[in-house]
Amino acid sequence: MSEGADRIAALSAAQKRALLEEMLREKAAPSAGAAPNAGAALAAGAEARAAGRGGFVFPAEYAGFARAFEDSDDGGAADLFFQLCEGVNASRAMVSGRELVNFCSYNYLGLSGHDEVSRAASAAIERYGTSVSASRLVSGERPIHRQLEGRLAALVGAEDAVVFVGGFSTNENAIGHLLGPEDLIVYDSLIHASIQQGAKLSGATVLPFPHNNLAALENILARRRGAYRQALIAVEGVYSMDGDIPDLPRLVEIKRRHNALVLVDEAHSIGVLGGTGRGIGEYHGVAGSDVDLWMGTLSKALASCGGYIAGTREVVAYLKRTAPGFVYSVGLSPPDTAAALAALGVLEAEPQRVACLKARARLFLDLAKARGLDTGASRDSAVIPIMTGATDRAVRLSKALLGQGFLALPIGYPAVPENKARLRFFISSTHSEDDIRRTINAIGNCLEQIDQ
């Protein structure tokens, strides 16, 4: 070691840090020939270290955003997020020892916490352990994976299916891998972040169309489709912020006319839409083979964790053999796989759960409208927003409801435009009619007080 290095090694951690910062400050002074932003970047790095951010530079807007999560008495939303809840997340939530009527869970059919589903998960742990401890390609494959994929494919009327370890990563992996820079992705402007991430990863040209405006979609395809190798249209079965449903039959016509492919994200429609909960295909009477990629999550009605893509045998085989997020990732865990499989069994055996969910959601919507509340575009689904306009009004409503024993969280800017803030209510088949009536009453009364 040189003498200089020896001296540096002998310094305390704090002395080393001070020295490093001094060196960075010196380097930060732009010198002739340096890249124009190098000095500023180095200065930002030093500033970040000084601020205790572990050397990372965060976006400038983060400072304001982070304040929303910090405790304060200024009427902010800090105490509404990251609340510690106990027990199963269903129509009730236990928060700080209080039992609240809960509208923040997408346990649509009450299957998380269902005895049969919990027992299946425990039995899978007994038999296979808590992890399959390998990629499915190399010793991670278990019989329950194949059973689950077969059941999911049959549910939506596709030839085959593949499950990934997360719903979000399913979209990232599948879209990011199936599309490339020579391709076009046209998605609804309200599409979920996971689809946007997948589109970014693919390198394809991305063109959003205004929400549910299929004329605008068709216009984009008419003008731009010809310049690309393949085109993917991506929509949701039920939009997760608004609770509305796209016109799938018309979408299928459009995709045929323009030689495009279509992906439907059924995160909030599988187990919810259609007479027996088979999703938007059943709701609209669209055949499974009319949609190229049926995507869904296991984390909502199916009481587990993970996601799936169902489609043709060829596309599923391609993803299983080549998608990095499948090949280089562990197989879905035994309890998650078994829980989803058991949830599908209960869904099939007890379609009355789907009917009950529909009735509760209908009651919520009808009572809300009768009370003069703005439910936006929600229809026929289990996602119902109460539109408040300003973010501040949404935060105040959420807090007032919390005070009265109801849990529903505000969604404001930047998740939605500033004038479209709302409280989002997820309805579950386990809510009682009385829960719904009391909730609408409380919302109406709280809003009257807030607006006084």
Ligand SMILES: Cc1ncc(COP(=O)(O)O)c(C=O)c1O
């Ligand atoms: C439309 C949509 N797609 C994908 C996801 C991601 O699913 P998961 O939470 O299972 O990762 C969500 C999650 O809320 C969603 O709403």
